[in-house]
Amino acid sequence: MQHVKVPQDRIGVLIGEGGSTMREIEQRAEVRLDIDSENGSVAIDSVGDPVLGMIAPDIVRAVGRGFAPEDALTLLQDDMMMFELIDIDRHSRNKNDMRRKKGRLIGENGRTRELMEELTGADVVIYGSTLGIIGKAEEVQVVRRAVEMILDGAPHGAVYSFLERKHNELTQGFNVRNT
Known part of the structure; x- marks a missing residue:
C-alpha cells in the first residue's frame, strides 16, 4: 500500500462527480483508493x-498537482509516459523570489508554459509552488531543462531558442539526450 497527500482543493477533482473519477482510476489502474477528504491523504492499494x-x-499525485484526470490517466497509455514534479520553492530564496520565478515559468499571458507544451508535446501544469510535467521521457527531459534554465535566470529568448531547437530534433527523430 502506498500513500499520497493531495491538496484539499484537489480532493473533489480526484473523487469526481459522484465518485466517477475515483472509480475510473481504480478500474484502469487496478487499484483501490481510500481517500480521506479531511486531511487529503490517499491510500493506494x-x-x-x-x-x-x-x-x-x-x-493521483498528478491530479493533486493540478492536472485534469484525463491527462493524468495518459500515464497508463504506454510505458514511455512519465510524470515529473519540480518544486519551484526549492529553487527560490524566499516567497517573493518564488512568485517571480513562478511568473517567469508561466510567462506573459501563459505564453512560456504554452510554448513548453507546444514545442515538446508534454503537458505542463503550474500549481502552487510546483511545476508538473507529463510526457514521454524525451519530452519531459527537454521541459525539465527549459525549466532549469528559467529558474537559473536565463533570458526567455534563450529558452525559446533551446525549445525550438529541441522541437526540431524531436520531430526529426534525433537523439535529445545531450541537452
Whole structure:
C-alpha cells in the first residue's frame, strides 16, 4: 500500500462527480483508493496488475498537482509516459523570489508554459509552488531543462531558442539526450 497527500482543493477533482473519477482510476489502474477528504491523504492499494498499481500514485499525485484526470490517466497509455514534479520553492530564496520565478515559468499571458507544451508535446501544469510535467521521457527531459534554465535566470529568448531547437530534433527523430 502506498500513500499520497493531495491538496484539499484537489480532493473533489480526484473523487469526481459522484465518485466517477475515483472509480475510473481504480478500474484502469487496478487499484483501490481510500481517500480521506479531511486531511487529503490517499491510500493506494494494488488489487490487480502490479505494474499498473505502481503507476497509480503518480496519477493521483498528478491530479493533486493540478492536472485534469484525463491527462493524468495518459500515464497508463504506454510505458514511455512519465510524470515529473519540480518544486519551484526549492529553487527560490524566499516567497517573493518564488512568485517571480513562478511568473517567469508561466510567462506573459501563459505564453512560456504554452510554448513548453507546444514545442515538446508534454503537458505542463503550474500549481502552487510546483511545476508538473507529463510526457514521454524525451519530452519531459527537454521541459525539465527549459525549466532549469528559467529558474537559473536565463533570458526567455534563450529558452525559446533551446525549445525550438529541441522541437526540431524531436520531430526529426534525433537523439535529445545531450541537452
